[in-house]
Amino acid sequence: MQYDVVIIGAGLGGLECAYILAKNGLKVCILEKSDVIGGALQSFKRAGTEFDTGFHYVGGIEAGQSLYPLFKYFNLLHLPWHKLDTDCFDKIVIDGRSFRHANGYKHFTDTLAEDFPSQKDSLRKFVDVIASTAARVNAVINEPTSAYDIFSDSLFSTSTRDYLSSCFSDKLLIDVIAGSGLKIDITQKNLPFFIFAEISNAYIQSAYRLECEGSAIVESLSDDVRQMGGEIFTKKEVVSIAVKDGKACGVTTTDGDFYESDWIVSDVHPAVTISFAEDSFRNIYKRRIRSLNQTLGMFTVNIKLKKDTLPYRNYNEFIYDKADMWSFDADKPVDRVMVSYHYGAPSLDLMTPMSWKQVEQWADTAVGKRGAEYEAFKARKVQECLRLVPEIADAVESFTTSTPLTWHDYTSAPQGGAYGISKDCNSLSNIMLSPVTQIPNLILTGQNLNIHGVMGVSMTSVLSCNRIIKTKIL
Ligand SMILES: Cc1cc2nc3c(=O)[nH]c(=O)nc-3n(C[C@H](O)[C@H](O)[C@H](O)COP(=O)(O)OP(=O)(O)OC[C@H]3O[C@@H](n4cnc5c(N)ncnc54)[C@H](O)[C@@H]3O)c2cc1C
Structure with a gap:
């Protein structure tokens, strides 16, 4: 079995990479260990009711917003998206008191200012800063080479907690703003502000859930990948990556099948990916990856x-x-x-x-x-x-x-870990992983590299595939 690219894992990252590569004419196959594809985006049925696992809502999918160009590219806009209440897409309840996060920068500011009138100017500043920070992060899609330069900005090495404390004098408002952070690993005290800004900004722009189960995202991507000639195999757990003349050249699955390819993309956690080619990674890299903390x-x-x-x-x-x-x-x-x-x-x-x-x-x-x-x-x-x-x-x-x-x-x-490798603003250069590995032709992708969630994983798929082909998203 000979492919241009073999992708390990059919989570969102693996499916999106397959989509990009197949769209660019490469012969791709995905090998997924489970009998169901989708990874954290799987849905399942119990007592006749459908449930989602790792998907509840997305932000910024309207024209001109953060996720729109990516969803347009990945043909995900046709799904039955349902807009959450614009006056309150996230309700934060603290000690019995309720507060509303509303859509739109001005509406978000005005709504919270009703409860915190003395903080209105700070709220205005906050939305300006998250919008500009997110714009900077989003620009990376067009200029992948700048991806690792931005971490030198002071705002990028500031923690969410420190930034919010410097912006607002009202402690309760800080908790209200950070209150929707359960989807961002907010309990991590050193959570980089740019991750909080990127994700919060998209939801403030607009917030949508699906009118059907979250696996519709997986079905749409996998149908398109197959239509473009890509192949997806389930119950194919990769156990090793073959390295010949210093280059990755194929993978072996538990049943002994070998899949030969020019490139390999791994959507699996980097610490697990290392174990597929233990002898080919330098000890220092292995130690670094294995020492990283995981999110809760x-x-x-x-x-x-x-x-x-x-x-x-x-x-x-x-x-x-x-x-x-x-x-x-x-x-x-x-x-x-x-x-x-x-x-x-x-x-x-x-x-x-x-x-x-x-x-x-x-x-x-x-x-x-x-x-x-x-x-x-x-x-x-x-x-x-x-x-x-x-x-x-x-x-x-x-x-x-x-x-x-x-x-x-x-x-x-x-x-x-729900969101993969834990991101710490004090050691960004150690934690933000490049898709490029020490093994030529082996590329990483998925939520562990940069930012988790549908938004972050989609951006990372573009960055990962850019190492193989240059693709234009916007
Ligand atoms: C509870 C929860 C709620 C969430 N809610 C949201 C939300 O509302 N909105 C949002 O945007 N994000 C949400 N997320 C985050 C989002 O689900 C993830 O960031 C994203 O799905 C991760 O995709 P991935 O491809 O990086 O990883 P994964 O989904 O983990 O994919 C990895 C794939 O690799 C496969 N694999 C592993 N080992 C092997 C092997 N040896 N061989 C072959 N295959 C292998 C796995 O089976 C899996 O399919 C949520 C996450 C959690 C945990």
Whole structure:
């Protein structure tokens, strides 16, 4: 089997790389270890209800906004996108008080200024700064070579917490602004401001969820890849990368099949990718990659609601027991949840950060056979989550859960980290990984490299493929 490019992993990053490369006439194939493609974008069915795993909403998909050019290029605009409430796409509840994040820079500012009138000028400055910071990050799509220069800017090596503290004198407003940060690993005190700015900016521009399951993104991309001649194989777990004359030249899967190719793109976590060609990476690189911290994992409760109990909400809720986004302590009872409703279905997801340490003792057990203690641990966590949302607790018909162990099993993410490698503003040059590896012709892609999420992974796919072909997105 001979290809121009073999892609390891059919997560969003792998599918988008296949899309770009096939569109540019290359013969590509994707090898996916699971029996379902999509990685963190998979959907699944329980008790007749569809649930999503790692997708709830996107921002900035209208013409002129951040994600629009990428979604246009990847033919994702035709999906049934449903706009969340413009007056409140994210509702932040802290200690029982509610605050609204609204769409549009002015509307966002004016809405929060109703609750924090003395901070109006600071809010104006904040939206200007996130818009200009995001514009700088977005420019990287057109000028991939500038990608690693921008980290030298002082704003790029500032933490989100420090920037917000310097911008606002009202501590509660800082928590309200950072309140939707459960989708950004906000608990990380050194989370670089540019990541927060890039993601928040897109959602302030506009926020959409799908009227169907999130796997529609995966279906659209995979259909197009196949139509352009690309091949996608499931149940094909890559175990090694062959290196000949110093260059990557193919991969072997667990069943012994060999796929020869000129280039290899890995959408798998870099620490796992290293293990495919252990002897060909320098020790210093291996040590560096393996020493990087992972983001926290996520505990998710996928809930089917009793019929006609809780009406659909066209916004997300971020509910905190008390203020201070950065006070997360895995050993304490759950004190924060994100709630995401499903369009047109009596179901929703509750999510809260969870550390690997909490589930590590069951790491050597198999899915479905982790034992009574694990089940009791999860049942306790479900009750802790539901305590924060009593209305929902009363409406639960049935539920299913996932932990960082589940993520680890399904995507191979070390420690089940929800957003991959943790980004620390104090060591950007160490943490922001180039797609280029020490093995010529082996390229990395996916959420671990730059920014996670649909926006970040899509940008990174372009950067990764630019090492193979020059492609024009805009
Ligand atoms: C709970 C949660 C909610 C989220 N919500 C949102 C959201 O609302 N909006 C948003 O934009 N983003 C969201 N995200 C983030 C987003 O889902 C991810 O950033 C993105 O899907 C990651 O894609 P990826 O391709 O980098 O990695 P992955 O999806 O992890 O893909 C890696 C693929 O490689 C495969 N693989 C691993 N090892 C091998 C091997 N040896 N051989 C072959 N294949 C292999 C895996 O099975 C997987 O399919 C969320 C994430 C989480 C965890």
